[in-house]
Amino acid sequence: GIPEPENRVDFYPHQFSGGQRQRVMIAMAIALKPDILIADEPTTALDVSVQAQILDLLRDLQRETGMALIMITHDLEVAASMADRIIVMNGGKVVETGIAKDVFSNPQHAYTRRLISALPHGNAAEAPNKRSTTIAGEILLKVEHLTKHYVLASGAFTSKRTFKAVDDINFEVRRGETLGIVGESGSGKSSVARMLLGLNEPSAGKAVFAGENIFEMNGKRLMAFRRKVQMVFQDPYGSMNPRMRVYSIISEPWVIHRDILPKNRWKTRVAELLELVGLLPEHAGRYPHQFSGGQRQRIAIARALASEPELIVCDEAVSALDVSIQAQVIDLLADLRTRLSLSYIFITHDLPIVRHFADRIMVMKDGRIVEEGQTSALFGAPRHEYTQSLLQAVPRPKWLTQA
Ligand SMILES: Nc1ncnc2c1ncn2[C@@H]1O[C@H](COP(=O)(O)OP(=O)(O)OP(=O)(O)O)[C@@H](O)[C@H]1O
Numbered sequence: 098g099i100p101e102p103e104n105r106v107d108f109y110p111h112q113f114s115g116g117q118r119q120r121v122m123i124a125m126a127i128a129l130k131p132d133i134l135i136a137d138e139p140t141t142a143l144d145v146s147v148q149a150q151i152l153d154l155l156r157d158l159q160r161e162t163g164m165a166l167i168m169i170t171h172d173l174e175v176a177a178s179m180a181d182r183i184i185v186m187n188g189g190k191v192v193e194t195g196i197a198k199d200v201f202s203n204p205q206h207a208y209t210r211r212l213i214s215a216l217p218h219g220n221a222a223e224a225p226n227k228r229s230t231t232i233a234g235e236i237l238l239k240v241e242h243l244t245k246h247y248v249l250a251s252g253a254f255t256s257k258r259t260f261k262a263v264d265d266i267n268f269e270v271r272r273g274e275t276l277g278i279v280g281e282s283g284s285g286k287s288s289v290a291r292m293l294l295g296l297n298e299p300s301a302g303k304a305v306f307a308g309e310n311i312f313e314m315n316g317k318r319l320m321a322f323r324r325k326v327q328m329v330f331q332d333p334y335g336s337m338n339p340r341m342r343v344y345s346i347i348s349e350p351w352v353i354h355r356d357i358l359p360k361n362r363w364k365t366r367v368a369e370l371l372e373l374v375g376l377l378p379e380h381a382g383r384y385p386h387q388f389s390g391g392q393r394q395r396i397a398i399a400r401a402l403a404s405e406p407e408l409i410v411c412d413e414a415v416s417a418l419d420v421s422i423q424a425q426v427i428d429l430l431a432d433l434r435t436r437l438s439l440s441y442i443f444i445t446h447d448l449p450i451v452r453h454f455a456d457r458i459m460v461m462k463d464g465r466i467v468e469e470g471q472t473s474a475l476f477g478a479p480r481h482e483y484t485q486s487l488l489q490a491v492p493r494p495k496w497l498t499q500a
């Protein structure tokens with residue numbers, strides 16, 4: 098499902114979007130025609146439509162080759178749609194095992210029950226949510242004509258070609274507001290985030306934050322901006338120095354911005370932040386590789402909070418977490434939003450989560466905004482065809498779809 102495959106076989110991994118990288122990995126694994134395929138969160142970074150495509154592919158392969166599949170996932174809907182049998186793990190132990198249908202319809206263990214009840218999904222559409230109640234704040238960020246072209250082939254004989262990853266988009270974020278950005282894999286979501294954080298140069302356009310164009314800032318202004326706007330990445334492992342302990346990772350902003358916190362308070366504050374994201378104070382002494390993916394994601398959130406930002410850009414920040422922790426982290430983010438008037442740009446392929454958390458939603462496709470609106474209006478009556486198809490692509494339990 099990757100566009101322009103002929104041109105892209107020569108790409109380096111960083112030239113793919115997060116979801117595209119994932120699909121390259123799956124293609125590599127499948128090419129070997131294995132007897133058993135162990136897939137560890139294979140569709141976590143993918144939007145629902147691509148996810149459905151991959152899951153179909155895996156199912157077809159199974160039918161044709163009789164391949165066994167061990168599917169490790171925190172996504173209960175994916176598990177339900179793929180598995181014949183389910184094993185539920187918690188704290189390193191198997192707490193429940195059984196036929197998928199039985200486990201879902203009649204969970205025995207308290208943890209399983211908690212997982213199933215924490216599902217933000219289902220028909221309870223306009224059920225209680227974590228959106229802000231009032232968004233009357235001033236405009237914090239105003240993005241105008243933001244554009245990103247990547248240069249593709251530029252070999253000796255091939256002419257230079259460009260690819261429009263982000264194509265002239267406009268939007269704004271108010272103080273205390275959460276803007277959700279959804280869209281299929283490769284639609285340009287991470288590219289927008291990376292430009293706003295100054296990690297990628299825009300090809301055109303501007304982004305005004307608190308009255309100043311981000312792309313023209315330098316020196317002191319840029320330092321101040323870097324403190325006020327934080328990002329939680331899709332792949333937190335790539336953004337953490339593997340040789341730094343968690344303590345140093347979280348306290349790094351205080352080294353750079355001396356006025357945030359006096360040094361004698363660092364230790365307590367690191368412990369507080371770890372507890373805030375559901376980890377333990379003693380985790381401060383460990384290295385990033387000693388954590389699970391979801392735990393690393395929470396460390397990244399703790400670090401983002403350490404610099405006391407005004408805007409946090411979350412790129413698939415909770416996608417790798419299991420639903421009960423997801424709910425916990427969303428609650429935490431929502432609580433901070435109210436207490437500190439934080440704003441969020443919340444990028445995700447998980448529609449139930451943005452529905453629960455975002456005040457306003459922007460739908461991207463091929464680098465453009467195809468639809469935008471208040472969350473309840475957008476989910477209630479999606480206008481664009483692509484938005485409608487996204488809403489319909491949620492996986493269904495295997496036991497309901499099998500003859
Ligand atoms: N450095 C690069 N060089 C060339 N193309 C790139 C580069 N980085 C990203 N792209 C392309 O730009 C497009 C948008 O990528 P982006 O990472 O913004 O997508 P995304 O919406 O975040 O997708 P996902 O949901 O999979 O994370 C993709 O087609 C990607 O392959």
Ligand SMILES: [Mg+2]
Binds near residue numbers: 116286331
């Ligand atoms: Mg991305």
